[in-house]
Amino acid sequence: MTGQANAGRPNQLLRNLNAKIASIPMILTAVVIFLGGTVWTVVYSFTNSKLLPRLSFVGLDQYERLWAAPRWLVSIQNLAIYGVFSLIFSLVIGFLLAALMDQKIRFENTFRTIFLYPFALSFIVTGLVWQWVLNPEFGVQSVVRSLGWSSFTFDPLYNSNIVIYGILIAALWQGTGLVMCLMLAGLRGIDEDIWKAARVDGIPMWKTYLFIIIPMMRAVFITTLVIIASGIVKVYDLVVAQTSGGPGISSEVPAKYVYDYMFQAQNLGQGFAASTMMLITVAIIIVPWAYLEFGGRKRG
């Protein structure tokens, strides 16, 4: 065996054989479960499957119905608002907290624990806590009113126009701690000498952050972005715990539409169509970015 291998060129397939064998389970999982499941879902989204999947194709009917459904449109709009604001705010707040933390303050460990702690709670618990905090009868509104401002109104969860921001608050409270930690790790990875050089050149601190440190933290930012973005697309449990989509349908999100139509309405076809749309949205964002990112790295 070895003699033969030595004689010809080493077979590409047999290189690092151990590693390849070891990764077979993962490859299978990825292909069968992720790819297979995705293809299956997309195929069945063109059928009129009700409670049980069945292959009777109806063309684009499910998609036409989906995009005519007011609830789906509200869901998409909510996701867009929630997505943009949660991305911006968690990055900005997370970075600011990390930068403050990085000023060699006292009790850094304590603060870090406090800020990160909400992340240890599930979305369901977070949602319930904030449901109480924002409840007009027990929460912020009643506290402020009992202090004397009797006409103070703050009931985001019961107001259709701003309910999504009520959810956003809870999401930021839960998620910024993690962003802060990632950013802090990035800041700590910057060489101390860069700071010294900037100080010697007399560059003000905010400028150093903005033009030197942040560009150097590119990799950390991208990791953070992916983590936040995936959290945005799949937001579901927070909404269920806080408002269950209400008042009315004003805080519905796409993931909830998928679940409700697949299981409550017993209409798998419609649910699959909605989840395929979610996949396409993600693909539109991820693919060009991944192409730039990883395509670029190969060249470099």
Place this chain on the structure above:
Amino acid sequence: MKLRLLAAALAATVVLPLGIANAADLEVTHWWTSGGEAAAVAELAKAFDATGNHWVDGAIAGSGGTARPIMVSRITGGDPMGATQFNHGRQAEELVQAGLMRDLTDVATKENWKEIIKPSSLLDSCTIDGKIYCAPVNIHSWQWLWLSNAAFKTAGVDVPKNWDEFVASAPALEKAGIVPLAVGGQPWQSAGAFDVLMVAIAGKDTFNKVFGDKDEAVAAGPEIAKVFKAADDARKMSKGSNVQDWNQATNLVITGKAGGQIMGDWAQGEFQLAGQKAGTDYTCLPGLGVNEIISTGGDAFYFPLLKDAEKSKAQEVLASTLLNPKTQVAFNLKKGSLPVRGDVDLAAANDCMKKGLDILAKGNVIQGTDQLLSADSQKQKEDLFSEFFASSMTPEDAQKRFAEIIASAD
């Protein structure tokens, strides 16, 4: 010696659960979790345990909308329970067609269900292709308006006798700081309230045309426009009832914080549990006091096909226990629903239940929307009405969308 005892004890703990499993214990899933409901389901469990079998309670909290997906996925996923609640009608239709449910025709013929179950439409809803697949346990009607006598006393007005009087009394209630109409935030509640308004205002024939024949023209017509106007009133009256669950909304009526609630007769179990008496503490108006018609939807138990012979036998026992006259009386009194047998004596029934029995005897009944519409159409309706009740959508726009749903309904 000690060691042996310990070993024996350990062995016993291992053997014990298995031993019970052989003596046919059936897991029964249902979504009866509010106080009144739990008391009622305990009666069923007691009756089944008395047959020597064992009722393993599998209550799933969060109302039918949450529970049904769990039940369905357990059945389709190959982990069926012994028996499960559904609203009979179309919720389990596909499960039956896929051969996942057990045919109960043998038990039904032996016990003569065709004769004893009244009205016969209940059994029809259990019948698919001439075979019987479920055991109805009660009749639940949606068409009730529950009024808090105390709330009207506080507001200084008489307790209304019909929907119009109720609407007229709303300003007085509001002035007294009482929410006129309690509507919970769960989507099925507003959709159900609309169906009730439809029967009361547009009548039985229109109801059947819209939901039975799926007649789009009628759904877009002037009769339904009146219903949407009434729904608009209901929407205004429900402002400020910031609760989610139906029993929380009922509780607002029980405590006099709300004037009334449109809710099915299952609300009665809550009044009973709170120690309130029909007539003195609360008033009930079937058909909103306008059209005394009730729907005959309800709950039924379906039995998934099981491989275990012992359990299958226990399923038969459970099916006949559910329809036993004694169980029917005990269960329905606690639940506030009507029995499915015409031949049982409900002397202990309260005023409201007697009203319901009366209407039933007169035959003023319609089929429930669960029996007429698929889960998919029901869901679309729920989406529409939960949006309507929480927003300022005009009744005209809402009616247009309603007609579209009816046009594509199945």
